Amino acid sequence: DYVLKQVASRYHQMGWPTNGPGSEGSVLPTSYQTEELQRELIMLACSFGNKQCHRQAVAYISDWISSNKNRIPPNIRDIVYCTGVSLMDEDVWEFIWMKFHSTNAVSEKKILLEALTCSxxxxxxxxxxxxxxxxxxxxxxxxxxxxxxxxxxxxxxxxxxxxxxxxxxxxxxxxxxxxxxxxxxxxxxxxxxxxxxxxxxxxxxxxxxxxxxxxxxxxxxxxxxxxxxxxxxxxxxxxxxxxxxxxxxxx
Known part of the structure; x- marks a missing residue:
């Protein structure tokens, strides 16, 4: 609760990137500093149990599974994957495991493998x-x-x-x-x-x-x-x- 209260107002102000399902994205300039701050706030909010953050991560994963198109912004994929695996059922873990084996991108493979440890x-x-x-x-x-x-x-x-x-x-x-x-x-x-x-x-x-x-x-x-x-x-x-x-x- 302490961390959530500390970051809540700024997290809701910054929001999420704008290109996701049901995203409450911000229209702030996407400078490197802004992206890093937004990423840090999302990570803290999801890690410490912010319900809106959890809903958004689950929405991203659900959209990926249903459409087979990964629309999750690359700079927050590790957060979304980990949050989704920790909150959702075994089928999601199996989906991430399947994607880990099917991708040839080294950086994506690493993120997917780490996400499997979040269950x-x-x-x-x-x-x-x-x-x-x-x-x-x-x-x-x-x-x-x-x-x-x-x-x-x-x-x-x-x-x-x-x-x-x-x-x-x-x-x-x-x-x-x-x-x-x-x-x-x-x-x-x-x-x-x-x-x-x-x-x-x-x-x-x-x-x-x-x-x-x-x-x-x-x-x-x-x-x-x-x-x-x-x-x-x-x-x-x-x-x-x-x-x-x-x-x-x-x-």
Missing amino acids: DNTFLLNRLLNLSLTSDLVPEQDVIDVIIHVGRNPQGRSLAWKYFREKWDILNARYGEALFMNSKLISGVTEFLNTERELSELKEFTETGGIGAGPALPRALEIVEGNVRWHRLHRRQFYQWLRKPPSPTFG
Whole structure:
């Protein structure tokens, strides 16, 4: 609510790009700065649950499915795809999965794959994790990004963390020679861990299972210890602060 209240007036003022279904687009000049501000406001509004933002994203996806024409402006496709996948049913996930396989555009392929990790359906997230490592349906160079993005999804954090530990030997055998890949994977999967249980699991993995991880695991351990300490000391105070009425930011 705090973030929504902070951005609401400016979001409704800026609106969406004008070329979409039922779009409440703005007629402001489309300079680079304006497009970036509009994109940022749409991202915040959709991420934090603005209902109009959700309706607009769903309308874009529904139009794409019914017409088989993608009229979603390229600079907000990642936001719309992710929002649609998170809000809509399994058929939409399958549609995005199909489009991921049918497109040859590298940048579009990357956006579609990341959108698949936005689902709230843990069955689909588990399916994606398993497909990424055990089939040739996901390019090998994208497997680490899939695991990391599932871990950044609140619904997928524990799934990705469990999958990482269970499949570490396979992952390390495949990517271990590229130390930067291992480091990217370890930091990406652990950066949002913040409970005492997760900290204990990380300590156990560091001591018994993380062979070949190099210095990335000790660094991850420091970060997670900091996360747990912050939550223990400041979480209640932080939520109390968020409940206070926000002071006006935009005119």
